[in-house]
Structure formats: C-alpha cells, structure tokens
Amino acid sequence: MEKTTGLKRSVGVTSGISLVVGTVIGSGIFFKQAQVIATAGGSTPALLAWIFGGLITLAAGLTISEIGARIPLTGGLYIYMEKIYGKVWGFLTGWAQTVLYAPAIVASLSAYFAILFNNFFGLSQQWQLLVAILTILFITGINLLDNRVPAAFAVITTSIKLLPIIAVIAYGLFFGKVDALNQSVATVTATPSGGFGMAVLATLFAYDGWATLTNMGGELKNPQKNLPRAIVIGILIVVVAYAGISYGMMRAMPANEIVRLGDNATFGVVTQAFGKLGGRLLTIIILISILGTINGKLMALPRMTFAMAEDGVLPKWLAKVNRFNEPIGSILFLTVTASLLQFTASADWLSNIAVFIIWIFYTATFVGLFILRHRDKQAAQVAEPLQELESIFSVPGYPWVPLIAILGALFVLISTLINDFGSSIIAIGLVFIGLPVYWYYSRKKGEAYD
Template identity: 30%
Template sequence: MGEENLKKRKGEDNKKEDGQSIQSHEPQAMNLQKEVGLISGICMIVGTIIGSGIFVSPKSVLANVGAVGPCLTMWAACGILATLGALCFAELGTMITKSGGEYPYLMEAFGPIPAFLFSWTSLLVTKPSSFAIICLSFAEYTLAPFYPGCDPPQVAIKCLAAAAIGKTENFKDSYKDSSVSFGSIGLAFYNGLWAYDGWNQLNYITEELKNPYRNLPLSIIIGIPLVTVCYVLINISYFTVMTSTELLQSRAVAVTFGDRVLYPASWIVPVFVAFSTIGSANGTCFTAGRLVYVAGREGHMLKLLSYISVKRLTPAPAIIFYGIVAIIYIIPGDIDTLINYCSFAIWIFYGLTVLALIVMRFTRKDLKRPVKIPTIIPVAVTLASILLILAPVISAPELAYLYCVLFIGSGLIVYVLFVYFKFNWPQKISKPITMHLQMLLEVVPAEEVTE
C-alpha cells in the first residue's frame, strides 16, 4: 500500500436527487472529524460526570463534615463551583478552539513548560488514575450483589474492574454534631468535586465539535446544572432511608438504598450503577485520548501518539496508551486514596488554567471572545482552587502531597532532555519500531488544518 493510500481515503457523501443516490468521491482529509453536536455534547458532559462519583463520594463527604445538613450544602456548593469553572472553560474553549482541554490554554498563556507539566501529570497520574477509580467502582458495584453482608474479594474487584419513601426523621437537626474545619471542608470538596469531575470534558474534543461557539457553552449551561440537581436529589433520597451512621457503614451506598426501597428488585440498582460507570469510563477514555493526541502533535510526547486511524479517523495509539497506563493504576489502586491525591493534582492545574484566562484578558486582547464571562467568576474559581490545594496540606499534611508535587516537578527534567534539547532515541531503534507500529495499527500522521 502506497503512502498516498495511507494519507487519504475516499469519503462518500450520499445525496438524494430525483429519487436517485448520487455519490461524491471527494477525498476526505485525515483529521479528527467534527461530528459532536449540541445533544451529543450535553450527553458527553452528563454521561461522563455521572459515573462512579455519586456512588462512591457520599460516604467520604459525610465523613468529613459529620452531619446531613453540611453534607447536602457541600453537594450544592460543589455543583456551583463546577458550573463556574465550566463557564471559565467555555470562554477559553470558544477563544482557543483547539482540542486537549487545559493544554492549549496553558500553552497560549504561559508557554510550553506549564503546558508540558500539565500533559506530563495528566497522562501519567490524573487521567489514568481517574479511569482506574471509575473501573474499580464498576467492579465493586457489579460484585456487591454476589457478596451480601461482606466485602467482595479484592482479587475479584481488580479483575472485574429515584425513589424516596417520604421519611423526614433523618433531616431533623441536620446540622447537629457536624465537624466542620478548614481541612475537612477541603477533603469534602475533593470527594464532592470528584463526583462532578468531567465538567471540562468537551474542551478536550473542541476540534470535533460542530459550531463550538454555540454548542460548547450551551452544553455546559444545560448539562452541569442538570447534574447538580440530580446529585442533590440523590443524596436526599439516600438520607430518607438511611441515617448518617448507616450510610457511613454501608459497603455500597446505592445497593443499601436499593435493598431498602426496591426489594426484591434491588438487583436493578447495581446493574444501573454498572451501566453508569462503564459509560463514564467510555467517555473519559474518549476525551483523555485527545489530550495524548494533542501532546504528541505538539512534540511533547512520542510523535506516534499523534497519529490517527486510517479507517476510523480517531487517535487510536493515544487511546491505547492511555488504557495501558490506567490498567497499571488498577493493580494497587485504593479508591479513596486515589481520589484525594488525584484531586490535589487536578486542582493545581484547574487553578492555573483559570488563572490563564485572567492573564489573557490583559496579554491577548486581540483574541476573539464569542463568550465572555464577568471577571469576578475566574477570580473566584482561582481563589477557590488555591483554598482547595492548601486546605488538606495545612490541616493534615502527608508526604503523599509532597510526592505529588515532586512528580510534577520531575517533568521539568523530562522537558529539558526530550523537548528543549530534543534528545532522541537512536534512529536505528526508533524508526523501525514506529514503522511497524504504524502498519500494525493502520495509523498515519494527521494533516495540517488550514483555517
């Protein structure tokens, strides 16, 4: 097969004219295709957010604040913060219409080093660990019905990786015995915001959005408030059938809820949880693969990772790489630990990205801004990010947070060697490997996009 056959493939555009089908044989460019519309965008946001978080985080949020009232308040506050953050990303996404989420925004505002550190941390820590958490949650809830009254074996978990009855007793004195402190609020926010994680997913596939200037902000405005309402109502449903103590002692909150409300049809709950988590995992894999693709295209990762499939026009090598790293995290993974340290790293870059929006208000006044939010919103989100980063470190300092910072900093060594000084592996080794992988995966470099 010649190179021209790899670089181009014939596309078919079926049109109806006088009752006959006419086929157009114009060549189709080898690029990611704009096929995500408004409905698809809303489904992407809602489907990616509502994954494992709402079934995993309620226990941790309640454990950190100690009472029903602060717990429900925390869920609503997390939804508001996620919405404000997403509005900042809506402006960034319509101002810089490139895929890759935070990566192109950090590149534009601060240069290649912060952008590289983001891709370094995301590709090797936050994204694969996030994927691992979702898959572990899927495994736990799928196995829970088969092990009533006890925890499923860890080996099995690794391998498998609303109704309310109207009771109000559990809501009386809902703020009594609360244990709210600076550090506990931060950890509660970590777990609550983990359930909302995914609010920025459309920014990872901006190049595949139809009419991004309209569909990106609309998807955010519709999708995230919808999720917030669902989450608050789901937590209210939990507390109508369980006391705080019962919820904290539950091995799988949604399964306990199902046993109380839907018995003998309670098996429906873990089935739907499994569907929810596997759907969220699919959306997460879809968007995170685009970050790997963009980093490879910019020369910050292996060039092969920026190649796209000849048949499906998707970044197949990037998705495969992301999946392999995520599997590594599943092996030793503990859900609560992964959430805390993953959230710590994530909010460092969320805060830096929103700060980039503020900086570009002064340094890049020439950029077109189809969506422009009040300056108070990015300022508030930046301050909230700083508080979220500092709260657990100050109140309950652990070496793991230091290790996280050191890992992010170690990316500077990789950047200097492989990006700045352009150290390459010997061509005799790298060239044949790249060539054989290219043929095996049937992938080619993407074509340059001309505006």
C-alpha cells in the first residue's frame, strides 16, 4: 500500500532530467581533467576512464531505475532498503543520509562555491565562512517555495552550466590542433593511487549525485515511467558531456600542459579559445553550476528525512510542511546541519566521506534488485505487491547490467578503504550510532525490532 504524503506530484520528466544533470555536474568536470590524465598516465587511458566511469554509472542508474519504478515513493534509498531488507537497514540508510551524507555534501559544495567566489571577487579568506553559509541560506529560500520554483531553477542552471562544456567540445573538435589520443604524460602520479583503476575511481566521484532524484519518487508525475527516463537520459547527457569535454581539452592542449596547469587547465583552454573575458565568464558559469548542484541536493535530500519522520522514526517536526507543501522541517534541518559543518572539517574530507557512505548503500540496493526479482518468481501474489510486473521498467541486459553496477560499487568501496581506512571506519561508525535512535523510536511506536 502506497504511503500518502503532504507532497504534490508536480515534477515532470524535463525537471527530473535537469535535476539529475544539474546535481551531477558541479565543479568536478572543470577541475578533475588533470588529475585523471596524471593518474591514468596518458590521454587515451584518461578518456577511457571517463567512459568506463560513465558506463558503470549508467549500469547503476538502470538498476536503480527498475527498483524506483517498483517502489515509486518519496524517500529514495531509505524506502528501497526498508522494502528489501527490513526496517533496521532502511532506517540506517536514511539516518546515514540525514546526519552524514546530506549535510556533508551540501557543506562541501557551499565551501567550494565560497572559495571560488572569494577568488573571483578578490575577497580575503576570512569571508569564506560567511559566503558559504549565505549560499546555503539563499538556496534554502528557493526551496521553501512551491517545488516548481526550485525545479525551474534546476532547468535554468543546468542549461547555463552546459554552455562552457559545449564551447570547449566545439573548440577542441573544430579548432584544436593536438592529437587527442596516444599522448603520454611525463609525470604520472607516483603513488599507490596511480593507475587506470584509480583514474576510473576519480571519475566515479565526479559522476556522484545521479540517484538524488529517487528521493522525489512521490512527487514525480507518472514515476513508473518518468523516473527511469529522467535517470537514464540524465546520466547519458552527463557521460557525453564528461567524455566530450575531456576529448575537447586534449585536442586543444597537450596532455602534459593540462597536467602542469592542474586545477587551472580548463581555464587555460577557455582563455586560449576566448581570451581573458572567456576565463572570467567560465568562473561565473562554474559558480552558477555549483549553485545548481546545491539546489538539487536541497531539493531532493530532505524528502528522505521527511519520509522517515512521517514513518515515526525521526521527530515529527521533520515531517512538517509549509503552505507550499514543501517539507520545511527537513529542509531547515539540512540547512542548519550543513551550516554547522562549515566550522569543522575541510570540504575535500567532507565530500570524500559523503561519497564513500552513499556507495555502501548503493551496493546493497543494487543487490536488492536480484532479491526483488526472486520474490516475484517465488510467488504470483504477495500481501503488498510492490508493483505489477507488466507496468514497471525492466533493466535491459539483466543480470549483467546490475552485476556491472555491483562490481563498480565494490571497487569504489574497497579503493576508498585502502586509501583512507581511518576516515572510512569513522564514517561507518557514525552510521551505526543510529541504532539506538532506531530502537528508541521503535519502542515509542510499540513495534518490535527487525
């Protein structure tokens, strides 16, 4: 039986695609080019790393799309994990995103925005904290209005952020004089993190955010069709954009020069193509791009917290909606926690921990598709069927596509554990701190633990 909420089904497929693209494409594509080339050891393996990372992400998106079509409810991974593995694991999924992933990712994005904003306007570092918090408050204000407003903001910012990507691709294709393929670099990353595999890992971090839309399953129009469409089309656009800008940059500038310029490589290509004014315009567009990404997070992630509060496993005030039927309690909770995190760890540490945690639950959810299909085979009828078989999206290439998603997820987790074991264990510990909270609310509701 589908849960009823105070949220409206008013988000269409175009807004859904914009949310996927806008949430994924932030600043990473503009700053990761040199890292991927240096880690991979040359231009051809770097380009392949972006493509491989995109294929893994597409496999993940297809897998989640079928699960989301079967369970078209507000709450995303929280609802999926609860339906597949039971209430304890559903709660821990939601808890991890509410208290760790969502605040950490919003805090890190706003910190990156503040750094770039201050550099552009020549402000001293002491303004960084204030700018970051004001950025969060600005996007919060947009998301407290009718959800058509942040949805429109997502469409606008996504359209704007694609402009420099298209420009770099076009410049590289039509005016670039460098052979983009078969270039080697003089200084390959000489650390345990070097190699093609770690280059793919770097791209997977840049692709993160594609599953954010699943949190809004209860607000999408016709979610059984539009959720898979939005996720798959959105990921395909991102893959083309990422591989395209990588190829375009390597056509415009030698790989060694890109590695030498590091984070400034994209600015170097744009300045080469369009002059100093072009470089400054790129900075403005990247700032808009990051705002769009923060908007996507603040638009979708509070829906999961809202769903948990509606279920009675978090304080009821988190399920409060305003006159626009927006989950004001959950949105403001994310606003406050993300703002407080500005006073703690660095943006890089926060973003790395956030991505590691979310991939733990991605992995379990991918495996869950096999469980759901097995249940369908075991019984023609169940007490509360998730969705009629003939009306749902099915993953093409099953079981190989979900297996690719699972292997990619395991690669992310194992690589992160090897490279940052201490932080990974801290993050896992913070997840399991949620168990006493779950026991408290289960006892309060008079339910048995499961």
